[in-house]
Amino acid sequence: MNQAPAIVQVVLRRRIWRVTIDGAFCGDYRSERHAAESAEAAASTLRAQGRTVQILATDGVTPK
Numbered sequence: 704m705n706q707a708p709a710i711v712q713v714v715l716r717r718r719i720w721r722v723t724i725d726g727a728f729c730g731d732y733r734s735e736r737h738a739a740e741s742a743e744a745a746a747s748t749l750r751a752q753g754r755t756v757q758i759l760a761t762d763g764v765t766p767k
Contacts, residue, residue: 706746710723720735
């Protein structure tokens with residue numbers, strides 16, 4: 704049985720970048736770069752645990 708991929712989401716609201724993992728709060732950031740770095744770090748940790756990860760971003764965020 705395959706586990707559903709973890710969803711790491713980066714969303715801009717009211718000039719604050721919010722990162723969530725599977726809908727749970729992970730962090731708020733004032734810069735797009737810091738939010739993208741946080742999303743990538745979270746994704747890397749999840750991958751190390753054997754999870755598949757999908758990163759969803761809005762407003763021009765381009766996770767590496």
